[in-house]
Amino acid sequence: GDSVTQMEGPVTLSEEAFLTINCTYTATGYPSLFWYVQYPGEGLQLLLKATKADDKGSNKGFEATYRKETTSFHLEKGSVQVSDSAVYFCALSAFLKAAGNKLTFGGGTRVLVKP
Amino acid sequence: DSGVTQTPKHLITATGQRVTLRCSPRSGDLSVYWYQQSLDQGLQFLIQYYNGEERAKGNILERFSAQQFPDLHSELNLSSLELGDSALYFCASSVADGGSYEQYFGPGTRLTVT
Numbered sequence: 001g002d003s004v005t006q007m008e009g010p011v012t013l014s015e016e017a018f019l020t021i022n023c024t025y026t027a028t029g030y031p032s033l034f035w036y037v038q039y040p041g042e043g044l045q046l047l048l049k050a051t052k053a054d055d056k057g058s059n060k061g062f063e064a065t066y067r068k069e070t071t072s073f074h075l076e077k078g079s080v081q082v083s084d085s086a087v088y089f090c091a092l093s094a095f096l097k098a099a100g101n102k103l104t105f106g107g108g109t110r111v112l113v114k115p
Numbered sequence: 116d117s118g119v120t121q122t123p124k125h126l127i128t129a130t131g132q133r134v135t136l137r138c139s140p141r142s143g144d145l146s147v148y149w150y151q152q153s154l155d156q157g158l159q160f161l162i163q164y165y166n167g168e169e170r171a172k173g174n175i176l177e178r179f180s181a182q183q184f185p186d187l188h189s190e191l192n193l194s195s196l197e198l199g200d201s202a203l204y205f206c207a208s209s210v211a212d213g214g215s216y217e218q219y220f221g222p223g224t225r226l227t228v229t
Contacts, residue, residue, distance in 0.1 A: 043117065046218075093215075093218075101209075103148070
């Protein structure tokens with residue numbers, strides 16, 4: 001079945017540091033890929049998405065490129081802020097007529113940015 | 116604010132009881148999804164409805180059921196509750212039924228079974 005693997009946290013960084021969170025996937029067909037962010041005590045917010053190979057999703061300084069050859073969708077940000085402290089989830093949606101388009105999530109990576 | 120609303124925000128109940136969680140999707144969204152988030156299982160897909168019809172089932176226990184009403188709001192019913200059912204339950208919605216459509220999540224209902 002479909003699966004998503006992302007690096008375990010916590011990842012602790014200083015403000016203005018470079019952030020990378022690795023994400024790899026296994027899926028049938030051609031999935032769409034997503035990054036969601038969960039701030040403490042809140043629901044999941046869509047951060048960015050990519051729907052086909054070589055697409056780059058970007059939002060709020062975060063970027064991720066859909067790499068079909070390495071089945072990866074790594075999240076990057078050039079200069080993190082304290083407000084980026086959260087849990088980040090990589091997810092895929094592989095639409096199958098018989099199975100809808102559920103999201104399959106990775107385990108989440110907690111990021112802590114210190115001033 | 117995603118536009119997806121969930122009630123109640125918190126629910127505390129005893130083992131063996133039954134509860135109902137409610138979700139209103141974003142205006143215009145036809146698909147509703149339910150997910151469970153727990154420390155040991157992570158985020159797990161439970162069930163999807165599209166325009167009132169069940170579309171897909173995931174790791175949903177037989178004690179759990181859901182439905183989507185004509186006004187597109189959805190309810191998740193959890194019965195014969197066990198301690199292990201304590202979790203955060205999220206509802207999400209999307210405009211249609213396709214893999215490229217992003218899902219927007221509500222704030223969740225935190226269920227505590229004592």
